[in-house]
Amino acid sequence: MDVGVKNKLAAPETGMARRRFLNTAAAAGLAGVGMAACSEKPASAPVAKASAPSAQPNPGEGAGSIHLKPGELDTYYGLWSGGHSGDMRVLGLPSGREITRIPCFVPDALVGWGITNESKKVMGTKPDGSLKYTVADSHHVHASYKDGNYDGRYAWINDKINSRLARIRLDYFVCDKITELPNVQGFHGIFPDKRDPVDPAINYTTRVFCGAEFHVPLSLADIDKPEKYRTLFSCVDAESMELRWQVLIDGNCDLTATSYDGKLAATNQYNVEGGAKYEDMMSAERDACLFFNIARIEAAVKAGKFKTIGDSKVPVVDGTREANTDPKTALTAYVSVPKNPHGVNASPDGKYFICAGKLSPTGTVIELQKVLDWFDGKLEKADQAIVAEVELGLGPLHTAFDGRGNGYTTLFLDSQVVKWNIEAAIKFHAGDKSAKYVVDRVDVQYQPGHVNASQSETVAADGKWLAVGCKFSKDRFLPAGPLHPENEQLIDISGEKMVLLADHPVRGEPHDFIIFKRELVRPKPVYELGDSDIAVKDPKDSGVERNGKKVTVRLTSQAPAFSLREFRVKKGDEVTLILTNLDKVEDLTHGFAIPKYNVNFIVNPQETKSVTFIADKPGVFWAYCTHFCHALHLEMRSRMIVEA
Amino acid sequence: MDVGVKNKLAAPETGMARRRFLNTAAAAGLAGVGMAACSEKPASAPVAKASAPSAQPNPGEGAGSIHLKPGELDTYYGLWSGGHSGDMRVLGLPSGREITRIPCFVPDALVGWGITNESKKVMGTKPDGSLKYTVADSHHVHASYKDGNYDGRYAWINDKINSRLARIRLDYFVCDKITELPNVQGFHGIFPDKRDPVDPAINYTTRVFCGAEFHVPLSLADIDKPEKYRTLFSCVDAESMELRWQVLIDGNCDLTATSYDGKLAATNQYNVEGGAKYEDMMSAERDACLFFNIARIEAAVKAGKFKTIGDSKVPVVDGTREANTDPKTALTAYVSVPKNPHGVNASPDGKYFICAGKLSPTGTVIELQKVLDWFDGKLEKADQAIVAEVELGLGPLHTAFDGRGNGYTTLFLDSQVVKWNIEAAIKFHAGDKSAKYVVDRVDVQYQPGHVNASQSETVAADGKWLAVGCKFSKDRFLPAGPLHPENEQLIDISGEKMVLLADHPVRGEPHDFIIFKRELVRPKPVYELGDSDIAVKDPKDSGVERNGKKVTVRLTSQAPAFSLREFRVKKGDEVTLILTNLDKVEDLTHGFAIPKYNVNFIVNPQETKSVTFIADKPGVFWAYCTHFCHALHLEMRSRMIVEA
Known part of the structure; x- marks a missing residue:
């Protein structure tokens, strides 16, 4: 237990204090575990000066006013994870107002969720009729796509505690189905596909991919053999919400992403070491971004090349590293990324996945065509798909996009969002040390996790608004006892410099969200x-x-x-x-x-x-x-x- | 069933539509039931012109800006009922941001309320260890007083479904005790006392009064004898949270109020008729504001002049109309008010209780000294304590105060807040028809219920901010399916005219709230x-x-x-x-x-x-x-x- 680390991690007060902390952290708790390489500023990265650390005296609102007049409507929806309340929050943006909450995994005493027979059927009950679960930990929200943009049919949200996936109908804004994933624990990242990898007529979402984080014994006989613990990557049918297939894999799945052409899904993985303690989980220098070749996996399932586990009937194909060394038959490709990566996000031009380093101060840019080349035997090593690996700052977690070639990555330890240009990063990585890939930095309050921009993960990324989910709020709101809210901040990204506009407190712990134009959904006003x-x-x-x-x-x-x-x-x-x-x-x-x-x-x-x-x-x-x-x-x- | 009424009640779109509705309602569904007297404008009231019906083009912010810069703190706390989520919402004002929610009556999957042993002990369990209740309907929030202002010790909130009273510690902002009231159903209004009626040293809250709404049989033998159904008014000890005593009464308790001198508590009562259907509940022309003489009640309990009901050990004194005809010994005083009144609120000068008419377009002003005079035999009839009964508009529900002699009453049917001067109303009622008691009206969106102003129900009412809880929001926010949020609106009341500043959506159904200066609480940052x-x-x-x-x-x-x-x-x-x-x-x-x-x-x-x-x-x-x-x-x- 390192007191220096934990004390300083909470909520540094000033830029100086934060920098001091980083030095302490690097020297103490995280020394030699990937952070030791971090100096005060990322080593060789040409960085722009950080923005003012607190309130902007004259905030520019290039993207429009966030202060709506009474009766004025927002122009964007936000679908937010409700965190432990296990519901989906619906926000209006840019005002940041919460319009409704859609109960999913946890009972709700207003609508009677968990009380009515209809909701109990969706939630699942024990033999005695009582609810199977009443707690949840929802992290990620994503919506169905058509032609690379949201189509207003469905949204999905995960429950990490009990490995459940819930679907929301976006006409009534209600949860209509919940599926509990078999054989896994710690279901974390989700992402719908954006089209079919084979059938060009299916230009919309038909699958939802689910990454499981915790490695578990696949049979009770292996309880005391941690080296035999494994995780699974699952594919759920978007319509029936039934499991289509699962892939047996090695490391712990973190976030999930899908390509715009439907051919690839990926999950960032930490703990490829298979450790049971955090020190062991970060002993290796590099973990992986693990790519799934969807067409090949479905062909393997169709050809009967699968097993099942325990009572589950779900086909399980083998995606472990050991079984997938030959690119021509491989179902999965392991592209290495620095240790214990966190977020993986697909750039709106369809070309890249960006992996955030977490314990490494880097962002890794992986070119998807090169991953496909590896599967086609045209690339010697999967790691050659890495076209950039650049320093961004301390504790990179997630990346959003503006549709103008820039990524916006949260730096948990730096308490910043860094704006960086992806093509410039590729040039820099290729050897052009004059390429200034860092465009801007803005301090956020404090310790940001998820970040997303308006239309960010669609072909229609419009670069107007950026929301940042800060895990600590400390001194940003009136005190209300020991439990602090989290702080969701809104940033105008319409110009060259980011402008911090507003703090919004939120009950823990919301995690991820998406923001899209209001015309993309068509809610029904009454039932039939x-x-x-x-x-x-x-x-x-x-x-x-x-x-x-x-x-x-x-x-x-x-x-x-x-x-x-x-x-x-x-x-x-x-x-x-x-x-x-x-x-x-x-x-x-x-x-x-x-x-x-x-x-x-x-x-x-x-x-x-x-x-x-x-x-x-x-x-x-x-x-x-x-x-x-x-x-x-x-x-x-x-x-x-x-x-x- | 009157289709005309229900259709129009939902959310009239324009001033014209609303007026048309009122005529329809008066002519049809509510004809002859107290509304028939209502013409388009309250009959003889001299009214100012209504403010602009929708957004103010240039909202004045005389009380200060509601748009806080990032990192800027609010200056007021709001404690809000969470409605069916059975928790207490803590807001910062004037921004309207929700800082936290304090779980009370309903489980909460974030903090583990209803999961941990500590919280289950507070909430109450069945013999098998499962929670006794998981639903609630919380309406009213009030806080402890000292010298007529909040002292930052406790707040209380009710659950109407299961007749529970919860207490919140305002150091940790957590619920520490819940009491289920015996012998009653539909516990609705609550109010703490403000000092002791006898001991001048006790200048702070020691009692919480609880009004029960539904009349029920007091023994199973009376199930089919609705004429024997009764309600009770309860007194709970603020420290121990044990019942001190109950008073047997006739009608259905609505809201509750207490005097600044500690001598009187009161509840508005509808259905003094004892009807079981709504038509019967509004057959009488007048109902009552029922006053309780606290010192006399406690003397009676001390003297053993009480009964108990069923298994309950709580002393019950007789406060029915029949048993309290002699003012010199009466425990209760029935002051009549027009049919089916709703809110009762104590003016900050300590002189008056204001009753809102609901089915009558009137506000009734009762002078507290005259009620005491009646108990002392100095006034022939209790109704002589009524010093004004003036028309305000259609559907008056609740009244807030600015400390400058004005009341702000919500008009549910008119979808307005009316600002009126109490002394002018008293003059008007006394015969001075030139007294212009209506100062201003502002349209709100839509169908307002509760209203409160900063520091309103304290001696320190400061007349800066007014919040209005509108039951319908219809077209004020982005649509999110058939369930609409409610609309909490913020109004600047620092000037002569009210200025509507902001709409805030909120999940149903918040009901009541209080707003007070931030320096009145001293939250602790960590536990011990x-x-x-x-x-x-x-x-x-x-x-x-x-x-x-x-x-x-x-x-x-x-x-x-x-x-x-x-x-x-x-x-x-x-x-x-x-x-x-x-x-x-x-x-x-x-x-x-x-x-x-x-x-x-x-x-x-x-x-x-x-x-x-x-x-x-x-x-x-x-x-x-x-x-x-x-x-x-x-x-x-x-x-x-x-x-x-």
Whole structure:
């Protein structure tokens, strides 16, 4: 345990303190582990002067004002990971306002997620009907593509704790499917493909790739044989949300990326050493960016060249380094990158993947055509696909793009975003030491992780807004006890220099996000009655139907009343209550809560939901509308009488 | 069901549409129920012209800029009800940014609320150890007082679904106690007292008053006798959070208020009719503002003049109208107000309670000294305490104050805030028809419920900022599916005219809030090790201790490692895991998640938490840090080995 490191890592106060820390870190905790090479400034990199460290006195807003007038609408959507709340946040940008949260992995007491029968079916239950999981750790959000841009159909989000992938419908902005990945732990990076590697007609997303981080024994017999632990890289069908296949691999998967031509997916990998302790996980000088040849993998699966693991029926092909030494038959290509890399991001021109060094101060640029050349036997070594490996600063984690040839990489330890020109970096790497690849630096507050720009990971990257997720906020907001929010900062990247415009506090821990133009989605304003098979389509269909001890209560809501002003059941009944909101007007949502029965949910206009519970407490229970709907909202109730 | 009403109530688009709706509503659904008296403009009220209906082209910011520069701190805290998420939101104002959410009634997967043993103890569990409730509907937030202003000790929040009161410590910003009120349903309004009615040395909050809304049978025998249903008004001890006493009353309690001298508490009441359907609940022309004489009630309890109900040991005194006709012995005073009133608010000069009419277009001003006079036999009828009853507009719900003699009342149906002068209203009511009590009106978007101003319900009301919670937002934000956010709007009230400055979307349904100067709280930046009896104070104390099938795992966290890199238990063990974060630096929080075991929680600097679970699945489970802490955060893990 190195006190010097941990104390200083928290939140350095000034540029000086930060630099001092870096020296301390380099000299102490991280000495000899890839950081020792870092001097105060990246060694030979020609760097521009950093921007002012704190508030800009006269922030330029070249991309437009972030201060919307009342009633003025944002021009971009942001889809943000909700972190531990296991939901997807929907933001409006450039204002940074949170418009809604879409429950996925964790119950939500507003919409009744985890309470209603419909949501429990999506979330998954134990044999006793209770939820299988109620915690999550969601990291990454990505959306479906068509022709290299978002098409407004779906978004996906991961849960690292329980290795789940959730899909969001972008018409209703609701989660409709969750898949738990078999055989893996620590599912971390995700990315949808952008087109099919074989069929040119499929110019849209049909697969979602999922990288698993933690290496685990594939059978209980190997619990005490860490050298046999492995991870898997998974492919999920975008429509059915079923697993298509998995690839057995060596190291721990970090982030995931896909090429614009659909041919390649990749994951950054740390711990190719297979260590079980952090010192062991960073003993090797280089780890890998691992490329998957999608067409070959699917051909292998089709040809039956796979195994299955345990009870899982999912085909597993062998992508380990050992089994893929011959480029002509290899399913995977290991391109080495400096130790313990973190993010991997696809440049919007379709040419490169950029790997961020984390424990190395470098960004590595890998040319995708050269990786394909290696698979085709035209390149001797996969590492020859590396066209640049340049110093960016300390703790590079993720890279965003402006569509004008620049990358924006977060430097966790430097607490900066560095703007750098990719072609200049390639020239510099090729030997032209006059190539000034670093364009600008801006201090951010503090310790940035994810970064993304408007339309960054699409062919339509427009270089207007950059959002940075800072892990520490320390002194940036009013104090509210020991737990600090994180700090999401907005930066104008429309000009040569970056301009920091705003701090936004956010509850931990949001991780990744995407930002895209508002015209790319077409949300529906109300549900359709036919969306539910059990909709109560007319108030006349309301009533109580008994079948032994199973009782079905059907009712409707129309402000300011429920169709049943009271209903009776008997103690011990299994009650299924079905409520359809017959109000049609946009935004006229009703709620339904039953005191002491742990029931609450809302029904949006024309929506139907149901709950099932045992009527185990006799008495009078005033079910009431919990979503303000009308001047007589408080009077909108139904009296549930449970006879003893 | 009146389609005309519900359709129009949703979100009228223009001033004209709204007016048309009001006429429709008056003529149809609400005809003859108190609204029929409403014409297009309140009958005889001299009104100022409404402000521009939408965005202000050049918003004045007399109270200061709401657009903070990066790193600039807010000057006010806002404590907001989280609505169905059952937590308390902490905002910075005037920026409107949400700094944190404090979990109370509903589990929270970030901090591990509802997962850790410590939080389960606060929340309450069933005999099997699972949580008693996981849903909530929190409405009102109020904080402890000293000398008429907030003293930064506590805040309280209610849960209407399960009649719970939660307390927040304002040093750590955490919930430390939850009390479920006995004998009641639909606990709605809360308010702390501001001093003791008898002991002048107690110039601070020692009681919290809780009004119950739904009338229920007090014994199972009365289930089918709605005429015997009653409600109770409860007093909870601010320190112990135990019930002190309850008062049996007639109508349905809505909001609650307390006087600055500590002598009176009051609740607005609708449904004094005791109806079970909304039509019956509004059949009487007037309901009541019900006053409680605190000193007399406590004397009665002390004298043993109480009953108890069912299993509850809480003393219940009789506050029903029938039992309190003699002012000299009365515990309660019924001051009538127009039908189905909603909010009741105490003016900062200590003189008045203002009742908002809801189904009547009026505000009623009750002079507190006259209520005391009635208790003292100096006033013939309690209704003589009414010193004004003036028309404000359609659907008055709540009133805030600026400390300059003005009230700001939300008009739900008019979608407006009306600023009115209280003394002018009193003059007008007394016969001076030239008294122009309406000072200004501003349109808000749309259907406002709660309203509050900076320091409004304190002696230090400063008349700078007004926040309005609008129930409908419709077209004010980017669409995100059928569920719309609510719209919290910020208004500058420093000048004669109100100026609408900003729209803030918020997940439903926040209800009430308070706004106060930042210097009134003194948050602690880190925990103390001694806060927990089970803290693991030294990494050397880490280890696994077995007692039969009960296993205790003790470990500590210091970035980037847990003190146990691995630990072993056996399948079937009951494992209690205790984790202390020994990192001391502010903001250096760690998380701890166990895949497939539904465990996740965070430990802030110097904090200790514990979880208990059955090790029912054999295998290797990588417990990992879920809160970004260090460059080696991803490598920060502990390997839990569950032997078969």
